[in-house]
Amino acid sequence: MSEDKQALIDDAVDKALAGDMDPINNIEDRVTRSKAKAALVKAKRAKPKTEIKSVASVIHEDSNTKSKDTIEQIVMTSLAKSFSDFLDGEQNSGWIQIKAENWFGIAKWLKENDDLYFDSLQCNTGIDLGEGMLESRYNLHSMKHLHAIEIRIKVSIEKPDIPSVESLWRVADWFERETYDMFGINFTGHRDLRRILLPEDWEGWPLRKDYEEQETYHGIVVPKVKEGWE
């Protein structure tokens, strides 16, 4: 790599650390831009390491010595400060049940709050609870603080609308498409919500409990005999 490129990268990284991302984004050469972004991440990682640890230890001290709160309780108490009326029904240890309307705001808060910092969405599972209810479950995880949490959102089968979090965690793009594909949960605000594993003209939502296969698909008979299965 030539020296002036290196100087350009260093300069852009310095400015980005001060909060101005434009110099990096304006680098025309793609390779140099990627290198600059990589250097920026490296610089960010190297810098606040001690601070990160102290924040994490505060949480863990809280949970270990003072009140022995689980991570669910910590999240719930801190959520209650910023949101009102977000819980949905009875709470159980092990997960947090929230209402669909507030989900995007809460998700953004969970991702950006420094003490919680759930930067990684591990898994999104749809589930058919029966009695006309569907549920979407999110397993969040923080790479920084190494804690994990499960969020559950219940919706009725008649109006299965849940705000999409695809713009926060980009991994949710395909996760939500898969849940939509299998359960018909409509993620509002998703930029590209279409089937992912099944063909686009497939009918029905296969993982719902009341699913019945279509008779034919493009003139091909869909086999339904399940002899010798059980």
Add this chain to the structure above:
Amino acid sequence: MGVVHGQEMVLNIGPQHPATHGVLRLQVKTDGEVISDIKPYLGYLHRCFEKHCENVTYEQVIPFTDRCDYLASMTMNFGYVVAMENLMDIKVNDRVQHIRVIMAELQRIASHLLATGVFGLDLGAFTPFLHMLRDRERIIDLFEMTCGARLLYNYMWVGGLSHDLPKGFVEATLNFLDYFEPKIDEFESLLGHNKIFVERTADIGIMPAEVAINFGVTGPNLRASGVNWDLRKDDPYSIYDRFDFNVPVGQGIKGTVGDSWDRFYVRLQEIRESVKIVRQAIDQLPKEGDVHQSMPKKIRPPKGSIYSRTESPRGDLGYYIESDGSDTPARLKMRSPAFTALGVLNEIAGGWLMSDVLAILGSLDIVLGEIDR
């Protein structure tokens, strides 16, 4: 400096194409040789894994997990049984744990050998591929010796294993490791420091760490981006906390941290670490212990759900299991690592040349069986 735009053309790569590692269709927008947008179309290998699981008992799920990632069946079994044992609160004895770790790490070596070999093949290097398959064959022979199957093992069961180790397995494995360890250096010089290979991979397809985390990329792909994250260290399951091994991360030796070469190199280094773990596990392997000791007669987990993660050769393999108290799962979701790895393709490969896109796809090490399930 202006940018010249030509006419855009939409081109399909696949579904049947050797570079797509299975049946995958990439719809790419090309402007001359430059790819501006990639849309993967999945589902050609969709076998309704999750729907099938709701219709079979918990024991019968294990052969299905084999068939998802057919290049790392042992670790797919491993992830499932770890999840089930956590859900049912079963403790298995040390001998079983050690045998599982030996199998999982041998499987990791086999899988990484194929991954790096095929990566070379994608770039036109045929010879390393043959060398690597030759050694992978010896690992598969070890598996065949253990459970009779060469690819789809159904070996790890909930609470135990299908068979104990056969006579002579330990000696055969040690023989293999003695033979194999010098070969790793050979692979490194044969492929890793080959000038053509370096030119095709270094600085190509750079994946910054924050992009990788945001897109849910895990495993060697994430570590190549410089993030020290390995479930065997950071959230130890089974008995991984008893072994001494390092987590290799990308350092950008030939170019930038997180480029295709780093992804290749991290896998090669992981092979070395896996060899270390297998040696330690064989060393500590308890002589006594019935491999069927903790196996429940009937698997009926209590009501509840669990999300359990293990480190498969391709990354975080998660199983979400919801039990309603009966002997079939109410819902079983597999969070497949290759699924998320493919999701990042458009982000890191857009803007590169056509030939580079295939190199980047090869460096991500995807298995379509696991993506489509």
